[in-house]
Amino acid sequence: MYCRRSRLIFVIVLVLSLRSFGILVFAEAGDDAASVLLDTEEKVVSAYLEIVHAESTGGNVSGLLVRLNEAEDLLTQARVVYKLGDFEESARLAVLCSAVSSEVTQEATNLRLEMFRVRTVNLWLSLTLSLVSIAVVGLGCFWGWRVFKRRFYKRVLKMKPEVAVDES
Numbered sequence: 281m282y283c284r285r286s287r288l289i290f291v292i293v294l295v296l297s298l299r300s301f302g303i304l305v306f307a308e309a310g311d312d313a314a315s316v317l318l319d320t321e322e323k324v325v326s327a328y329l330e331i332v333h334a335e336s337t338g339g340n341v342s343g344l345l346v347r348l349n350e351a352e353d354l355l356t357q358a359r360v361v362y363k364l365g366d367f368e369e370s371a372r373l374a375v376l377c378s379a380v381s382s383e384v385t386q387e388a389t390n391l392r393l394e395m396f397r398v399r400t401v402n403l404w405l406s407l408t409l410s411l412v413s414i415a416v417v418g419l420g421c422f423w424g425w426r427v428f429k430r431r432f433y434k435r436v437l438k439m440k441p442e443v444a445v446d447e448s
Contacts, residue, residue, distance in 0.1 A: 313367035323381040330388035337395035
């Protein structure tokens with residue numbers, strides 16, 4: 281009888297310890313999924329901020345916003361699945377969302393840099409054209425003055441003085 285009780289106590293202790301171990305594993309998997317979700321949320325926010333910067337430089341970000349909406353849909357699905365307790369699926373969806381967010385961030389960065397390059401080229405082009413225009417106007421004024429002066433002197437030299445008779 282003593283042996284049966286000790287076996288029963290051993291089985292109860294074993295079941296309780298396995299159950300608590302299972303809860304710890306379950307909680308650890310939940311913590312991992314939660315940390316992946318938090319990292320993914322940060323990547324989505326950074327992608328959004330990079331899109332805002334790209335838009336402020338004048339880039340066309342409509343395609344990037346569509347991709348960001350897809351990433352946000354994946355993040356929403358990952359949160360819902362996490363609340364339901366399917367941590368593996370939640371982590372998988374979060375990783376997909378993270379990949380899409382990283383691609384969007386990279387594309388937005390490339391777009392922003394391209395817009396800076398275009399603006400720099402346009403600035404140099406405007407500066408060059410302005411300097412050339414100023415030089416052309418300056419040379420044109422100088423040439424016009426010389427032509428005007430030469431013609432004026434020719435006219436003055438061709439004039440013959442008239443003697444006016446005083447009628448008084």
